[in-house]
Each structure stands twice: as C-alpha cells, then as structure tokens.
Amino acid sequence: MEKIAHTSLEDFYREMAAKLGKDLESIFPKGLHKDIGHFNVFDIAQTLERVRSTSEMPYNRRKYYKISFIKGKNRAEYADKVISIKQNALLFATPKVPYHWVPEDPNQSGSFCVFTEDFFMKDRSKNSLESLPIFQPGTVPVFEIDDELADEIEHLFKKIKKEIASDYIFKYDLIRNYVLELIHYGQKLQPASKISTSNDASMRVVSLFVELLERQFPVESSEQRLQLKTAKDYADRLAVHVNYLNKKLKESTGKTTTEIITDRITQEAKILLKQTQWNVSEISYALGFEEIAHFSNFFKKKTSLTPLEFRS
Structure with missing residues (x-):
C-alpha cells in the first residue's frame, strides 16, 4: 500500500x-x-x-x-x-x-x-x-x-x-x-x-489504518510510548466508527482491528527482546502496557513463552 x-x-x-x-x-x-x-x-x-x-x-x-x-x-x-x-x-x-x-x-x-x-x-x-x-x-x-x-x-x-x-x-x-x-x-x-461513501472508501480506510499503525514503529527509545493502542484509538483518529473500521479490515485482511494491532505489537516486542538490552519493564512501558504483568501475560498468550524465555 x-x-x-x-x-x-x-x-x-x-x-x-x-x-x-x-x-x-x-x-x-x-x-x-x-x-x-x-x-x-x-x-x-x-x-x-x-x-x-x-x-x-x-x-x-x-x-x-x-x-x-x-x-x-x-x-x-x-x-x-x-x-x-x-x-x-x-x-x-x-x-x-x-x-x-x-x-x-x-x-x-x-x-x-x-x-x-x-x-x-x-x-x-x-x-x-x-x-x-x-x-x-x-x-x-x-x-x-x-x-x-x-x-x-x-x-x-x-x-x-x-x-x-x-x-x-x-x-x-x-x-x-x-x-x-x-x-x-x-x-x-x-x-x-x-x-x-466513496467507491474506494474501503481501500482508503485500510490504507490509512496501516499507515497510522506503522507510523508508531520502530520503537527507538525506552522513553518512547505507543499513543494508539486500541481499535477505538485508531477509529477516532480516522474519524470513523470503530465497528466500520473493524468491518473493513476484516473484509480486507481476514483479521479484526484488535488482532492486527496485537500482532504488530507482538512483532515489535520480539524485536526489542532480541535486539536491545532494555529490561522487560522498559519494553512493557514503551509498548503501552500499564503493568509488566499485563505485558507478560499478553506476550505468553501470543507466543506460548514468557518474555524472558523468548529472550533466552
């Protein structure tokens, strides 16, 4: 795109x-x-x-x-x-x-x-x-x-x-x-x-969502923090209803808005765990999690490994 x-x-x-x-x-x-x-x-x-x-x-x-x-x-x-x-x-x-x-x-x-x-x-x-x-x-x-x-x-x-x-x-x-x-x-x-509603509205919604998502990455500093974390965050930024955004992404990619966001956050988490010396707490903060436990549970659910197990 x-x-x-x-x-x-x-x-x-x-x-x-x-x-x-x-x-x-x-x-x-x-x-x-x-x-x-x-x-x-x-x-x-x-x-x-x-x-x-x-x-x-x-x-x-x-x-x-x-x-x-x-x-x-x-x-x-x-x-x-x-x-x-x-x-x-x-x-x-x-x-x-x-x-x-x-x-x-x-x-x-x-x-x-x-x-x-x-x-x-x-x-x-x-x-x-x-x-x-x-x-x-x-x-x-x-x-x-x-x-x-x-x-x-x-x-x-x-x-x-x-x-x-x-x-x-x-x-x-x-x-x-x-x-x-x-x-x-x-x-x-x-x-x-x-x-x-434009004929190519669906294409624009998907394209703009992907652009907003990717603009948050790569995370280059442990003091940097994701600003858009939920489906509603992205829908508000695009001035569309969250259900509409979810429908168009599902039609285009086969995934929900939340699934796409969590997949991209997981990808970035893997990169930070393997390629930086940041501790898990710093990575958790940079990726928008309020508690390190929330990040650990999120990562294990997505990968079947804890962050430290994946890093080792």
Missing part, C-alpha cells in the same frame, strides 16, 4: 518555495521568533499557478495546523467520507487526521494559514488546540459556506495578510486573535451536508 507522506514544516516550506518559484527566506514570515511558535499565510491562486498539471495531492499527515478558505469546486476525502464543495469552503486541518484535497476546476482562489500549537497556545496553562471542538478526533471539519460568510472570511484573511507584512511589534498577538475568530466561525457552522 502506498504510504502517506508525513509532512513537517520544513517539508512544507520546501514545497511552497518550489510552487511559488521563490527562495525559502523570502517566504518566511518577518519578525517571527522560535520562542513564539510558527505562523504564516498564503494565497491559494499563487500556490496553484505553478502546479496546474498536478491537480491532486496525496494524503498526508501534517505536523502543523492549517485553516483554508477556498473558492472553487473541490472535494475533500477522508477515510470513509467524500465531501463535495460547489463554491466556497472553510477547512480546518489537524496533525492527527490525514485527508486528501482535490480541486475539481481550474478556477481556485482563497487563502490558507499554517501554524503550530506553540504559536497559538501562548499561555501554556490553557488547554491544547486538540481540546477545541473544531479539532476533536472524530469530526470532519470541512464547511461549505455561502457568499456572505465567504466575504467575511476573506476580509479576515486580508487583515491577517496586512498584519503579517507590517512592522507592528505586537502583530502576532493580533494575528492570534484573528485565527481565533476563524476557529469560532468554524465551530458555529454545521458540518458540510454533502457527505457520500
């Missing part, structure tokens, strides 16, 4: 520089210091102008947040959903949910901004971005909007662009407020209504 690209900010800027035909330094925002995170804003028409022949972008999981205001006919593909947009759309992207955005006509315009959680959450005592309803797992944050609201959103992006180009010393504080306005616009909207 084709893997999903894992796009960092560095990857994003290399891609943007190529699309815009500019050097990296010229598109990096002025006056932005590392200690306040990262933020930037772009014009969609300019970014598409040089890539008309490549109308589709692969699924990817970005290491940053993105809010897009898009004018034109498009569709957004998630694991089991296809959302068709006829005219204006507002899209919120989180690092946790991969998606595929497909322009369906050449007349695309609008703007998008990218930012890190460090930029937005200046006050570390507050909850994370993932606590906001718009970025919660299990949601599909794509909204079709009318012309009146599109005009308001477009005006807000114009203010962001004007501010980022200014020399105002507190401009990023002001931009945070504008981004918060965008988030509140999204949270007030209802989900886009034209949701359909």
Whole structure:
C-alpha cells in the first residue's frame, strides 16, 4: 500500500518555495521568533499557478495546523467520507487526521494559514488546540459556506495578510486573535451536508489504518510510548466508527482491528527482546502496557513463552 507522506514544516516550506518559484527566506514570515511558535499565510491562486498539471495531492499527515478558505469546486476525502464543495469552503486541518484535497476546476482562489500549537497556545496553562471542538478526533471539519460568510472570511484573511507584512511589534498577538475568530466561525457552522461513501472508501480506510499503525514503529527509545493502542484509538483518529473500521479490515485482511494491532505489537516486542538490552519493564512501558504483568501475560498468550524465555 502506498504510504502517506508525513509532512513537517520544513517539508512544507520546501514545497511552497518550489510552487511559488521563490527562495525559502523570502517566504518566511518577518519578525517571527522560535520562542513564539510558527505562523504564516498564503494565497491559494499563487500556490496553484505553478502546479496546474498536478491537480491532486496525496494524503498526508501534517505536523502543523492549517485553516483554508477556498473558492472553487473541490472535494475533500477522508477515510470513509467524500465531501463535495460547489463554491466556497472553510477547512480546518489537524496533525492527527490525514485527508486528501482535490480541486475539481481550474478556477481556485482563497487563502490558507499554517501554524503550530506553540504559536497559538501562548499561555501554556490553557488547554491544547486538540481540546477545541473544531479539532476533536472524530469530526470532519470541512464547511461549505455561502457568499456572505465567504466575504467575511476573506476580509479576515486580508487583515491577517496586512498584519503579517507590517512592522507592528505586537502583530502576532493580533494575528492570534484573528485565527481565533476563524476557529469560532468554524465551530458555529454545521458540518458540510454533502457527505457520500466513496467507491474506494474501503481501500482508503485500510490504507490509512496501516499507515497510522506503522507510523508508531520502530520503537527507538525506552522513553518512547505507543499513543494508539486500541481499535477505538485508531477509529477516532480516522474519524470513523470503530465497528466500520473493524468491518473493513476484516473484509480486507481476514483479521479484526484488535488482532492486527496485537500482532504488530507482538512483532515489535520480539524485536526489542532480541535486539536491545532494555529490561522487560522498559519494553512493557514503551509498548503501552500499564503493568509488566499485563505485558507478560499478553506476550505468553501470543507466543506460548514468557518474555524472558523468548529472550533466552
């Protein structure tokens, strides 16, 4: 199966520089210091102008947040959903949910901004971005909007662009407020209504599940810990119901979601037991078990050997 690209900010800027035909330094925002995170804003028409022949972008999981205001006919593909947009759309992207955005006509315009959680959450005592309803797992944050609201959103992006180009010393504080306005616009909207099941939805669900599973491996440090451990964890990340995920995986592989997860964890446990000097407690922790006894029972059930018997 084709893997999903894992796009960092560095990857994003290399891609943007190529699309815009500019050097990296010229598109990096002025006056932005590392200690306040990262933020930037772009014009969609300019970014598409040089890539008309490549109308589709692969699924990817970005290491940053993105809010897009898009004018034109498009569709957004998630694991089991296809959302068709006829005219204006507002899209919120989180690092946790991969998606595929497909322009369906050449007349695309609008703007998008990218930012890190460090930029937005200046006050570390507050909850994370993932606590906001718009970025919660299990949601599909794509909204079709009318012309009146599109005009308001477009005006807000114009203010962001004007501010980022200014020399105002507190401009990023002001931009945070504008981004918060965008988030509140999204949270007030209802989900886009034209949701359909795509013919290749099953293939996408299986492919994305495998990508999310494999992205957790190899375990390279005893301080690293698996974040996705259960079928529900994966279903939430893919914005599908756990029963739907289980059904599609069973149809495709003959195994349940839990069986696939436990098989992969067992495989990694064998590797760590044979190829590292970590003690069993460290391996147990890294693989997401709360108690070493739970790991030992899990491993013996899968292999008929205790972890120490297998290691010896």
